[in-house]
Amino acid sequence: MKIVIIGGVAAGAKAASKIKRLLPDSSVQIYTDDTHVSYSSCGIPYYVEGNFEDYQSLLVRSVEEFKALGIDVYLQSKVIKILVPQNQVLVCTGDSAHLVDYDKLIIATGARPLLPKIDGIEKFNNVFTVRKIEDAINIRSKMLSSKRAVIVGSGYIGMEMLEAFAKNGLHVTVLEKNENIMSMFDSDISKLIMNRLVQYDSENYEFLTGEVVSEFVGEDSVMVVKTLSGKEIQADIVVICTGVVPNIEIANDAGITIGSTGAIKVNKLMQTSVENIYACGDCAEKRHIVSGKNVWIPLGSTANKEGRCAAMNAAGVFEQFEGVLGSAVSRCLNTTMAMTGLTEKQALLAGFSPISVIIDKSDRVGYMPNVGEITLKVVADKITGMLLGAQAIGSIGADKRINALTPALLSHMTVDEYSNNDLTYSPPYSPTIDPLINAMLALRSKLSK
Amino acid sequence: MKIVIIGGVAAGAKAASKIKRLLPDSSVQIYTDDTHVSYSSCGIPYYVEGNFEDYQSLLVRSVEEFKALGIDVYLQSKVIKILVPQNQVLVCTGDSAHLVDYDKLIIATGARPLLPKIDGIEKFNNVFTVRKIEDAINIRSKMLSSKRAVIVGSGYIGMEMLEAFAKNGLHVTVLEKNENIMSMFDSDISKLIMNRLVQYDSENYEFLTGEVVSEFVGEDSVMVVKTLSGKEIQADIVVICTGVVPNIEIANDAGITIGSTGAIKVNKLMQTSVENIYACGDCAEKRHIVSGKNVWIPLGSTANKEGRCAAMNAAGVFEQFEGVLGSAVSRCLNTTMAMTGLTEKQALLAGFSPISVIIDKSDRVGYMPNVGEITLKVVADKITGMLLGAQAIGSIGADKRINALTPALLSHMTVDEYSNNDLTYSPPYSPTIDPLINAMLALRSKLSK
Numbered sequence: 084m085k086i087v088i089i090g091g092v093a094a095g096a097k098a099a100s101k102i103k104r105l106l107p108d109s110s111v112q113i114y115t116d117d118t119h120v121s122y123s124s125c126g127i128p129y130y131v132e133g134n135f136e137d138y139q140s141l142l143v144r145s146v147e148e149f150k151a152l153g154i155d156v157y158l159q160s161k162v163i164k165i166l167v168p169q170n171q172v173l174v175c176t177g178d179s180a181h182l183v184d185y186d187k188l189i190i191a192t193g194a195r196p197l198l199p200k201i202d203g204i205e206k207f208n209n210v211f212t213v214r215k216i217e218d219a220i221n222i223r224s225k226m227l228s229s230k231r232a233v234i235v236g237s238g239y240i241g242m243e244m245l246e247a248f249a250k251n252g253l254h255v256t257v258l259e260k261n262e263n264i265m266s267m268f269d270s271d272i273s274k275l276i277m278n279r280l281v282q283y284d285s286e287n288y289e290f291l292t293g294e295v296v297s298e299f300v301g302e303d304s305v306m307v308v309k310t311l312s313g314k315e316i317q318a319d320i321v322v323i324c325t326g327v328v329p330n331i332e333i334a335n336d337a338g339i340t341i342g343s344t345g346a347i348k349v350n351k352l353m354q355t356s357v358e359n360i361y362a363c364g365d366c367a368e369k370r371h372i373v374s375g376k377n378v379w380i381p382l383g384s385t386a387n388k389e390g391r392c393a394a395m396n397a398a399g400v401f402e403q404f405e406g407v408l409g410s411a412v413s414r415c416l417n418t419t420m421a422m423t424g425l426t427e428k429q430a431l432l433a434g435f436s437p438i439s440v441i442i443d444k445s446d447r448v449g450y451m452p453n454v455g456e457i458t459l460k461v462v463a464d465k466i467t468g469m470l471l472g473a474q475a476i477g478s479i480g481a482d483k484r485i486n487a488l489t490p491a492l493l494s495h496m497t498v499d500e501y502s503n504n505d506l507t508y509s510p511p512y513s514p515t516i517d518p519l520i521n522a523m524l525a526l527r528s529k530l531s532k
Numbered sequence: 533m534k535i536v537i538i539g540g541v542a543a544g545a546k547a548a549s550k551i552k553r554l555l556p557d558s559s560v561q562i563y564t565d566d567t568h569v570s571y572s573s574c575g576i577p578y579y580v581e582g583n584f585e586d587y588q589s590l591l592v593r594s595v596e597e598f599k600a601l602g603i604d605v606y607l608q609s610k611v612i613k614i615l616v617p618q619n620q621v622l623v624c625t626g627d628s629a630h631l632v633d634y635d636k637l638i639i640a641t642g643a644r645p646l647l648p649k650i651d652g653i654e655k656f657n658n659v660f661t662v663r664k665i666e667d668a669i670n671i672r673s674k675m676l677s678s679k680r681a682v683i684v685g686s687g688y689i690g691m692e693m694l695e696a697f698a699k700n701g702l703h704v705t706v707l708e709k710n711e712n713i714m715s716m717f718d719s720d721i722s723k724l725i726m727n728r729l730v731q732y733d734s735e736n737y738e739f740l741t742g743e744v745v746s747e748f749v750g751e752d753s754v755m756v757v758k759t760l761s762g763k764e765i766q767a768d769i770v771v772i773c774t775g776v777v778p779n780i781e782i783a784n785d786a787g788i789t790i791g792s793t794g795a796i797k798v799n800k801l802m803q804t805s806v807e808n809i810y811a812c813g814d815c816a817e818k819r820h821i822v823s824g825k826n827v828w829i830p831l832g833s834t835a836n837k838e839g840r841c842a843a844m845n846a847a848g849v850f851e852q853f854e855g856v857l858g859s860a861v862s863r864c865l866n867t868t869m870a871m872t873g874l875t876e877k878q879a880l881l882a883g884f885s886p887i888s889v890i891i892d893k894s895d896r897v898g899y900m901p902n903v904g905e906i907t908l909k910v911v912a913d914k915i916t917g918m919l920l921g922a923q924a925i926g927s928i929g930a931d932k933r934i935n936a937l938t939p940a941l942l943s944h945m946t947v948d949e950y951s952n953n954d955l956t957y958s959p960p961y962s963p964t965i966d967p968l969i970n971a972m973l974a975l976r977s978k979l980s981k
Binding site for chain 2: 093123125126129130134135140141239372382383384385387388404405406407408409410411412413414419421423448449450451452479482483485486487488489490491493494496500501503504505506507508509510511512515516517520
């Protein structure tokens with residue numbers, strides 16, 4: 084059995100090692116146009132920040148380590164075509180191209196940064212995206228000689244880069260085209276995130292929302308970032324964090340069905356519309372467990388699970404991946420931001436009748452040292468009482484509450500049922516009544532009206 | 533409507549304020565033989581440790597504050613008899629006794645320390661239990677002039693007192709009659725807790741297991757603690773943490789049914805066997821949601837929920853308390869110890885066919901600063917695949933994993949179902965694959981054999 088995997092960051096790397104364990108006699112080959120394989124893209128902001136010195140810590144498994152497992156990795160080898168009828172891929176390495184046979188093909192091409200349309204954006208030597216190992220090295224190197232940074236976009240990665248730059252003493256301007264930063268959260272929560280961060284340190288960074296970049300001014304390097312509203316911001320380094328798009332072009336060219344979200348359509352076995360071809364990770368569409376709808380939420384933790392599932396089915400072991408909750412967490416300086424399930428806005432779009440509560444509570448008993456505050460928003464459906472999702476920001480205890488909701492979303496639990504939940508209590512870990520239970524009681528009361 | 537509540541620490545105080553909110557015109561009276569009302573018993577070790585200076589921080593609500601809410605609190609007023617036929621209680625205050633009428637009676641008498649049978653144990657002025665506000669004040673005062681402490685018993689409170697004394701520079705000897713400390717955990721986990729704590733600091737404290745106290749030597753103060761095996765340990769202060777027993781005597785005398793666990797039997801409405809009499813908190817029996825069996829697990833978080841439920845039903849608002857999971861967390865120095873559901877031993881006794889896995893994992897991605905280690909044991913039923921419980925020890929991230937299992941136990945989720953759970957991921961918060969998911973995958977593989 085010959086298994087070819089396109090892409091080797093998270094899903095591809097996981098699929099390769101899983102399939103080799105299941106079918107030790109199979110031939111497993113990873114082709115990637117990247118210069119590295121199996122690395123932690125999510126760790127780049129922490130490398131830039133200086134949490135560890137060697138970028139090689141980001142590398143999970145080297146080409147040699149894959150080789151030792153019996154897996155062949157071909158770097159800088161781009162698959163440019165999938166020839167479905169003859170079960171082959173056309174691989175381009177340097178100036179030459181050659182055909183490779185497969186019995187099973189796993190597409191794990193991931194996603195790539197989405198660049199805003201700004202003249203010459205790709206030519207400047209101080210404008211970066213945050214995705215690959217080279218990005219990590221180049222950003223850190225440039226940052227060390229920079230004083231002023233502009234971050235375009237304020238999603239998870241933008242906020243993590245803000246922390247990295249601020250901790251290294253740069254002045255940072257975050258430009259966000261939406262009305263609020265972190266706009267994957269409901270706007271009430273996004274506003275609180277911004278307030279919290281501004282209160283924490285209003286001197287070393289600023290958020291400019293509703294601002295669209297119109298021009299990068301400079302020769303080889305950007306010197307000034309101009310916005311549509313006329314603002315001009317000096318910059319020694321610019322990082323573009325305006326999101327990613329799935330790499331679906333070769334799948335699309337091969338006639339593989341692309342879902343309505345723009346990512347490759349797969350079933351619960353991670354099979355695409357074409358026999359013997361699987362897709363997993365950031366290039367694949369996902370099913371949202373709460374709404375039952377197709378979504379595209381590209382995250383490393385999901386990529387791992389999907390890679391495993393694709394590998395099992397490709398190896399003939401039946402396995403289903405049920406879908407995602409959209410659970411995510413990110414840190415920016417003093418603020419943990421976490422969510423799971425649907426926001427109120429998403430719930431409305433998905434056809435629910437959402438109601439919600441927002442509560443502010445201590446993360447532990449008030450007399451303990453280092454008490455942190457948590458703002459927790461929980462969303463439920465007015466008609467069924469079913470829990471739909473939650474967002475929490477504040478101290479590090481915020482993500483604990485989000486994780487403690489996830490199984491309830493998996494099993495479509497109601498607010499009533501959750502309000503009986505027995506969470507652990509001790510003064511250093513939570514108030515006697517956990518903020519989650521406070522939120523459930525407040526929701527119950529709202530539901531009963 | 534006249535509501536009388538016996539006891540006012542956690543369940544009683546909560547019941548009083550809830551009922552007053554529901555029935556503003558009712559008369560609500562709390563009678564307690566204690567010198568304080570509505571306080572955080574769980575906070576005592578942290579007061580002794582010196583996390584805060586004023587013991588009054590332990591007081592949640594004062595008599596005056598209750599008065600302002602329209603609730604009358606009678607301190608040092610012991611209810612010595614419940615006269616069921618005439619709906620009255622006999623209250624003893626100082627030398628006088630008087631009868632008080634009630635329409636609804638809520639018994640929230642709590643629990644009291646269980647003292648080992650040692651000659652003269654109650655007469656020594658340096659032997660303490662950890663329950664009441666006086667205990668907090670007396671222990672802290674005595675500790676400040678002490679160099680050597682003996683703690684008898686190594687449950688949650690014993691371990692918290694170890695932290696408190698060790699942080700104040702005392703040498704501490706913990707005596708435990710069982711083979712392992714923290715014996716509510718499975719023995720494999722208990723052993724790991726002890727190893728971890730001994731490695732952390734082997735000079736300033738020691739654990740002597742399998743040791744039963746035989747004698748306290750001294751006049752007014754204990755000077756030496758002798759054990760059955762012949763050990764003699766010098767002590768300036770002795771703390772007894774050998775567990776608690778429910779205060780059920782007046783209920784029993786009144787003919788109220790006591791359950792097989794020794795605590796007051798209640799239904800899901802917190803009703804006792806006698807009409808118009810409710811019980812809640814540490815004096816009441818609980819139902820374990822995983823096993824469906826009656827248990828007695830006295831915890832402050834449960835007391836709060838039960839107090840609320842009893843108050844609602846007493847006020848005529850239908851409400852059910854489904855039961856407990858036995859979730860608990862405690863900290864001792866560098867070690868978080870948390871559990872939920874059934875241990876493997878409990879699962880066997882409850883009639884399940886338990887299997888389990890133990891895994892050791894980092895609490896975040898390995899390249900991040902301050903990586904902690906977590907040991908996680910998850911128990912499931914071999915026949916149904918149902919999750920039964922988990923125990924986690926290690927860094928502060930341990931309790932996050934335990935809480936993230938609790939809703940799964942509420943809904944009797946299987947290992948298969950949980951292995952799809954979408955937990956939040958980001959390098960400062962968890963590894964790409966959360967330890968919980970690692971444990972589920974290991975359990976799945978064990979279940980499929």
